[in-house]
Amino acid sequence: xxxxxxxxxxxxxxxxxxxLDNHEANRIRTHISSSIFSGQVRSVIWNLEGLGFMDSAxxxxxxxxxxxxxxVDGETLILNPSSTMEKIFNFSxxxxxxxxxxxxxxxxxxxxxxxxx
Amino acid sequence: MKNEMTLSFVAIEENEALARMAMTCFITPLDPxxxxxxxxxxxxxxxVTNAIIHGYECDGKSQVTLHAVIDDNKVSMTISDEGAGIxxxxxxMEPMFTTRPFMERSGMGFTIMESFSDRLSVExxxxxxxVVKFEKTFSPVTETSRMR
Numbered sequence: 001x002x003x004x005x006x007x008x009x010x011x012x013x014x015x016x017x018x019x020l021d022n023h024e025a026n027r028i029r030t031h032i033s034s035s036i037f038s039g040q041v042r043s044v045i046w047n048l049e050g051l052g053f054m055d056s057a058x059x060x061x062x063x064x065x066x067x068x069x070x071x072v073d074g075e076t077l078i079l080n081p082s083s084t085m086e087k088i089f090n091f092s093x094x095x096x097x098x099x100x101x102x103x104x105x106x107x108x109x110x111x112x113x114x115x116x117x
Numbered sequence: 118m119k120n121e122m123t124l125s126f127v128a129i130e131e132n133e134a135l136a137r138m139a140m141t142c143f144i145t146p147l148d149p150x151x152x153x154x155x156x157x158x159x160x161x162x163x164x165v166t167n168a169i170i171h172g173y174e175c176d177g178k179s180q181v182t183l184h185a186v187i188d189d190n191k192v193s194m195t196i197s198d199e200g201a202g203i204x205x206x207x208x209x210m211e212p213m214f215t216t217r218p219f220m221e222r223s224g225m226g227f228t229i230m231e232s233f234s235d236r237l238s239v240e241x242x243x244x245x246x247x248v249v250k251f252e253k254t255f256s257p258v259t260e261t262s263r264m265r
Contacts, residue, residue: 021134
């Protein structure tokens with residue numbers, strides 16, 4: 001399950017819950033992608049605090065959206081994954097996108113970068 | 118303890134969750150840590166997803182079979198399909214290699230399975246199917262691991 005919210009500054013916040021596998025990724029992909037292509041989105045924050053399970057389909061989903069963001073040079077942050085998920089992100093080279101912080105702090109980080117531009 | 122089970126289901130994506138749930142229940146008597154359960158579920162999920170989407174292309178009628186044995190605190194498991202088979206196993210196991218980039222498959226499945234299991238092997242014959250075998254030993258629960 002995914003709650004998607006687009007806030008000021010063009011930041012999309014995807015809050016994921018339940019289990020993110022291949023089946024679930026296929027269900028939510030179009031939804032998130034079309035929000036990005038709606039135009040105003042420059043960065044995506046994945047809030048995984050309430051996500052109970054994720055396999056490599058989560059990597060495919062996040063890497064795919066990072067690709068969507070390339071034209072706008074957008075940023076991606078991954079918040080509070082479980083330790084197993086963190087290992088999976090590290091295997092996939094996404095370790096540097098992980099933050100242990102609140103959504104507000106993550107918005108502050110991305111907002112600051114946007115402001116500098 | 119000793120226990121053994123077999124579970125078969127048709128190749129539809131909804132059964133990825135069924136496989137994880139059934140296998141989680143099966144290993145619960147070993148009193149695994151949250152992290153061990155989570156790693157075990159991930160291995161099962163990767164192998165079952167591969168069988169469903171690569172082996173059978175979600176045909177909705179061919180069977181994926183899981184077989185698992187508990188011996189003391191070690192689980193030995195096989196995930197089998199009689200589907201397409203893997204053309205080049207060595208290549209398939211390379212990180213980031215995928216035959217399905219347009220489906221956003223990350224190509225990390227085997228890397229994850231190898232990392233989270235103690236031992237993993239893959240046998241495959243083109244047109245005959247694929248068998249993934251793995252073992253994972255669960256540590257007896259201590260007070261500290263309960264706290265995590």
